[in-house]
Amino acid sequence: xxxxGTVEDVVTFCENRGAEAEVSGIKTKEVIVAMERSDIKLxxxxxxxxxxIRTLIGNSMGFASCxxxxxxxxxxxxxxxxxxxxxxxxxxxxxxxxPGRLPDVPGLYDPEIQNIDEEDAISIAHNMITAIRxxxxxFIDSGELSISVREKAISTSTGISAAEKKSRxxxxxxxxxREKDEVGSFEYEYGCTTKVKEVYAExxxxxIAEKAAANLxxxxxxxxxxxxxxxxxxxxxxxxxxxVSSVNANNVYRGQSVLAQKLTEEVASDVVxxxxxxxxxxxxxxxxxxxxxxxxxxxxIVENGVLTQFMYDSLAANRENVSPTGNATGTVREIPMIGxxxxxxxxxxxxxxxxxxxxxxxxxxxxxxxxxERISGDFSGAVKGAQYIKSGEIQHxxxxxxxxxxxxxxxxxxxxxxxxxxxxxxxxxxYMKIPEMQIIV
Amino acid sequence: MDIIEKLIEKSPTxxxxxxxxKREKNQIILRKGELEDITSEIYQGVGIxxxxxxxxGFSSVNSTDESLLEEALQTAVKMAKAASRKKKxxxxxxxxxxxxxxxxxxxxxxxxxxxxxxxIELCVETDKSVRSHKDIKSSFIYYxxxxxxxxxxxxxxxxxxxxxxxxxxxxxxxxxxxxDLVSYIDAFGTTAGWELFxxxxxxxxxxxxxxxxxQLLKAKYPKGGKATVxxxxxxxxxxxxxxxxxxxxxxxxxxxxxxxxxxxEMVASERVTMVDSxxxxxxxxxxxxxxxxxxxxxxxIEKGVLTGFLHNRETAFIMDTEPTGNARAWEYDLExxxxxxxxxxxxxxxxxxxxxxxxxxxxxxxxxxxxxADSNAQFMxxxxxAYTIENGELGNLLRSVTMTGNAFDVLKTVDAVGNTLDFxxxxxxxxxxxxxxxxxxxxxxxxxVLVGGR
Numbered sequence: 001x002x003x004x005g006t007v008e009d010v011v012t013f014c015e016n017r018g019a020e021a022e023v024s025g026i027k028t029k030e031v032i033v034a035m036e037r038s039d040i041k042l043x044x045x046x047x048x049x050x051x052x053i054r055t056l057i058g059n060s061m062g063f064a065s066c067x068x069x070x071x072x073x074x075x076x077x078x079x080x081x082x083x084x085x086x087x088x089x090x091x092x093x094x095x096x097x098x099p100g101r102l103p104d105v106p107g108l109y110d111p112e113i114q115n116i117d118e119e120d121a122i123s124i125a126h127n128m129i130t131a132i133r134x135x136x137x138x139f140i141d142s143g144e145l146s147i148s149v150r151e152k153a154i155s156t157s158t159g160i161s162a163a164e165k166k167s168r169x170x171x172x173x174x175x176x177x178r179e180k181d182e183v184g185s186f187e188y189e190y191g192c193t194t195k196v197k198e199v200y201a202e203x204x205x206x207x208i209a210e211k212a213a214a215n216l217x218x219x220x221x222x223x224x225x226x227x228x229x230x231x232x233x234x235x236x237x238x239x240x241x242x243x244v245s246s247v248n249a250n251n252v253y254r255g256q257s258v259l260a261q262k263l264t265e266e267v268a269s270d271v272v273x274x275x276x277x278x279x280x281x282x283x284x285x286x287x288x289x290x291x292x293x294x295x296x297x298x299x300x301i302v303e304n305g306v307l308t309q310f311m312y313d314s315l316a317a318n319r320e321n322v323s324p325t326g327n328a329t330g331t332v333r334e335i336p337m338i339g340x341x342x343x344x345x346x347x348x349x350x351x352x353x354x355x356x357x358x359x360x361x362x363x364x365x366x367x368x369x370x371x372x373e374r375i376s377g378d379f380s381g382a383v384k385g386a387q388y389i390k391s392g393e394i395q396h397x398x399x400x401x402x403x404x405x406x407x408x409x410x411x412x413x414x415x416x417x418x419x420x421x422x423x424x425x426x427x428x429x430x431y432m433k434i435p436e437m438q439i440i441v
Numbered sequence: 442m443d444i445i446e447k448l449i450e451k452s453p454t455x456x457x458x459x460x461x462x463k464r465e466k467n468q469i470i471l472r473k474g475e476l477e478d479i480t481s482e483i484y485q486g487v488g489i490x491x492x493x494x495x496x497x498g499f500s501s502v503n504s505t506d507e508s509l510l511e512e513a514l515q516t517a518v519k520m521a522k523a524a525s526r527k528k529k530x531x532x533x534x535x536x537x538x539x540x541x542x543x544x545x546x547x548x549x550x551x552x553x554x555x556x557x558x559x560x561i562e563l564c565v566e567t568d569k570s571v572r573s574h575k576d577i578k579s580s581f582i583y584y585x586x587x588x589x590x591x592x593x594x595x596x597x598x599x600x601x602x603x604x605x606x607x608x609x610x611x612x613x614x615x616x617x618x619x620x621d622l623v624s625y626i627d628a629f630g631t632t633a634g635w636e637l638f639x640x641x642x643x644x645x646x647x648x649x650x651x652x653x654x655x656q657l658l659k660a661k662y663p664k665g666g667k668a669t670v671x672x673x674x675x676x677x678x679x680x681x682x683x684x685x686x687x688x689x690x691x692x693x694x695x696x697x698x699x700x701x702x703x704x705x706e707m708v709a710s711e712r713v714t715m716v717d718s719x720x721x722x723x724x725x726x727x728x729x730x731x732x733x734x735x736x737x738x739x740x741x742i743e744k745g746v747l748t749g750f751l752h753n754r755e756t757a758f759i760m761d762t763e764p765t766g767n768a769r770a771w772e773y774d775l776e777x778x779x780x781x782x783x784x785x786x787x788x789x790x791x792x793x794x795x796x797x798x799x800x801x802x803x804x805x806x807x808x809x810x811x812x813x814a815d816s817n818a819q820f821m822x823x824x825x826x827a828y829t830i831e832n833g834e835l836g837n838l839l840r841s842v843t844m845t846g847n848a849f850d851v852l853k854t855v856d857a858v859g860n861t862l863d864f865x866x867x868x869x870x871x872x873x874x875x876x877x878x879x880x881x882x883x884x885x886x887x888x889x890v891l892v893g894g895r
Contacts, residue, residue, distance in 0.1 A: 033524075034776075037696050040528045042497040042776055043520035046513075049503065064481045067503050080481055087558050089565065091476050118523045126527045141696045141816065142874065176816060178697040183817045254473040255578040258620040335478050369813040370893070371823040371843055375615060375622045378841040380893040382821045400819070402845060402893055404665070408620065440665055440893075 003027050004153040004163040006069050010053060010078050011155045017082045019055040020157035022096045022292065024332045025069065026050050030148035031118050033125040038133055038140045040125060043118055052332035055081040059090035065333045093318035097292035099159045107282025112196040113149055113167040121147050124201055131205035132175060137216065138209045141186060143173040145201065160293035167194050168284065171201045177212040184215035185385045187366065188233060190424050192284040211366060215385050218399040221441055227362030227389070228403065228437045229355060232422040232429035237368040238379060240343065240427065242407045245374040247301050248338040249316035256375050258408055259307060267307045268411040271348060274302040276311065278326060278341035285342035285426055292328040292336050299325045305412070313338050343427040345417065352418045352431050357392040363401065363439060364389060377407035402440045410434050442602060445487065445594045448510050452596060454518055456492040456534060460731055461505065461592040462773035469560055471568045471582040479561070486773040489513050493521035495531025501774040535757035535764050539598030540735050544728040548606055548634040552586050555635050560584060567643045571614050574651035576658065581613030581626065587878070599733025607724065607878050608637050609868040612646040616654035623840065625653040625825065630868035631880065632726040653826060660840040663827060668892045669803030670844065671796055671885060674863035676824065678881025679809040681715055681784040682866065684820035684848030689741050690779045691756035698816040700747060708747045709852030714787040715742040717751055719766055724867020724880030725783035727769065732777060736766030753779050771875040778874060786883035789858025793885045796857045798833040804892060805830055806844060809866060818848040843893035851888050859884030
């Protein structure tokens with residue numbers, strides 16, 4: 001039976017037991033090549049399946065999941081979910097999502113992926129290793145290439161019935177450079193595409209080799225006040241989590257967001273526009289529907305610095321009598337929660353080279369390793385893979401420097417956003433400059 | 442077990458390992474009095490790994506059906522053959538003494554003795570108690586239990602069945618208003634049954650979380666800079682695990698971590714002896730690893746001298762030493778990786794009060810928040826509580842404190858080690874491509890670090 005038929009049958013089973021149900025299913029066929037110490041480590045081929053069954057009796061919720069589509073197992077799992085919703089306290093406003101018109105999101109499945117086998121996958125991985133080793137100082141610490149076809153389906157008692165198939169090719173690398181006894185700070189890069197012909201894994205490998213080598217022979221600096229240019233990786237480490245947490249409408253409701261009263265106010269500088277763009281045609285992260293079956297959309301969260309929208313699932317939307325924004329996320333193994341699907345900070349037309357040239361004294365920071373408190377936004381930690389800038393030129397990598405502050409205080413002080421962007425899982429991020437930051441050594 | 446043993450006998454390659462793993466997970470989350478999550482999951486199947494012409498292949502199946510298992514075995518062999526054509530350095534495995542038998546932790550009160558209703562009621566009552574405190578704006582309660590059954594059979598003769606039980610419980614409080622919000626989470630996890638709550642009573646966790654959130658709201662930020670600090674067992678555990686332990690995992694060491702060529706060198710104060718154990722029944726308990734190797738205790742640092750790495754069979758062969766039983770896979774459909782277990786510093790001879798009284802100026806740091814480290818042993822940790830010390834006396838509480846440094850530079854400055862041992866890192870988990878339940882700890886100890894402030 002097809003996946004959609006399976007999840008629909010489970011909904012019917014739950015309804016016959018007196019519960020409403022939302023059933024999500026998944027089927028994945030994947031080949032994974034793992035790399036380690038600049039060599040092929042392991043080749044994996046496996047198929048996985050699963051269903052997640054959320055049941056409601058009134059507003060009382062149960063959730064159970066299993067990693068099988070076998071009828072006996074899905075039935076047992078459904079019984080468990082229904083039984084749980086007879087025992088849990090009601091959650092006000094908790095309902096299933098309502099059906100809506102799904103957007104057309106073309107380009108998510110490339111039939112060429114059926115022609116890729118493990119030999120091709122190993123060949124791509126091998127080419128990445130060869131590319132990195134063009135600089136003999138640089139090693140792959142670890143890496144992974146994944147080629148998969150993923151089908152998902154959802155059916156609910158409220159009439160949602162949807163299925164989607166995607167081709168997914170992604171890779172990540174962690175590389176370090178070593179020269180004599182010195183080990184540089186590691187670098188992490190990620191890439192992805194839905195199209196077989198657009199795999200750019202070797203380009204990723206060359207980029208990471210260059211960045212890892214640039215971290216060799218770091219020098220000590222003195223504490224100073226100057227510009228920091230956060231690379232996309234540092235934006236992930238420092239800004240994304242507290243920001244996303246604060247625009248989660250459920251956290252706003254629970255008193256766990258400092259942006260709770262700031263809708264229509266400036267929360268960032270006017271060069272900053274932030275979206276969850278879940279319907280970008282052909283994009284690796286795009287999809288027609290969210291974890292609850294609500295149609296996905298392009299959600300503008302911050303526009304030219306102004307907070308325009310919080311992110312809603314059906315629970316948060318019901319509470320405020322608004323429409324959900326298609327921000328229910330999660331795998332079939334977990335209850336839907338508010339999250340991002342394709343978190344994008346819009347690029348500008350300003351080249352990174354120009355942004356660096358205009359910095360007097362500062363740091364270009366690749367990674368950040370430290371705290372970034374979700375609720376308060378306070379941060380304190382070490383800059384990693386940082387390059388010292390003096391008079392608009394990159395001078396040398398930096399040893400041991402730290403920054404501290406508050407995310408929500410620095411967002412309005414961003415003066416520049418680059419045209420260059422990099423991808424991370426579920427994100428596309430540019431470089432961002434913040435002036436007058438204290439760098440502590 | 443019989444089905445898996447038959448499968449191994451049919452394998453056409455030199456080394457084959459099959460691991461049946463059934464995991465039952467139950468989870469309850471409450472936020473501000475509302476049930477945010479109630480999940481019950483069963484995730485089970487068989488993972489098959491083979492070594493063919495020096496390369497690894499892996500496949501898995503969510504069934505114990507014999508024909509499906511054979512199909513998965515053939516797929517794993519095919520993958521290994523494909524990998525072997527491009528793999529440069531061929532894998533060889535160190536010999537082992539096979540392990541057979543049944544293994545289970547010492548559980549006094551199995552989690553299955555307690556109903557879902559009881560677990561929900563525990564969470565609901567704990568949540569109410571947190572929110573009854575003055576100035577507490579929001580709350581977070583999290584209960585999770587992982588109950589595992591495994592059968593592991595290898596072509597080298599290991600044949601084991603293993604059960605495990607790892608619960609954890611978090612109590613969080615948020616104090617403040619508007620843009621000034623502070624949270625404190627008290628958490629505990631270990632290998633245990635319901636007796637977890639005797640060691641860490643929820644009432645005490647509530648009082649700690651609520652009172653510290655209230656106090657942290659009024660606390661100042663630290664100045665920042667190099668300082669003498671006294672670390673509690675939780676932070677000692679995080680130092681052992683995050684800053685040192687990962688550089689002692691042989692796969693990371695071989696890639697180029699700073700520890701690679703340092704066996705026999707003095708890397709810490711002679712007061713420091715650090716061990717990774719699978720035997721101690723803490724959060725990282727495992728008696729036999731997922732390659733069927735017995736989990737012996739590994740002394741990583743002996744009186745300041747680096748003595749040994751953590752191995753799987755492959756790295757043990759490369760470094761010509763014995764495997765240590767550190768190969769662990771999170772679930773059935775993942776391959777085993779070298780992971781830590783319970784990593785700690787052994788106790789010394791100072792009393793905690795003596796260390797404080799003996800410290801002229803510095804900080805007392807308690808409670809491990811998040812932590813990260815590089816393969817060059819540079820680390821950064823979030824500290825949950827920090828107090829000033831002046832002339833041997835504790836002073837004010839500080840907020841948003843971090844500690845950074847190079848782990849080995851810090852360990853060289855250890856000049857006082859407490860005489861009691863505790864483990865307090867069994868909640869949450871380690872991430873290294875896949876999760877792992879681990880633990881860490883040690884005594885109270887004094888050293889120098891860079892304290893982060895504003």
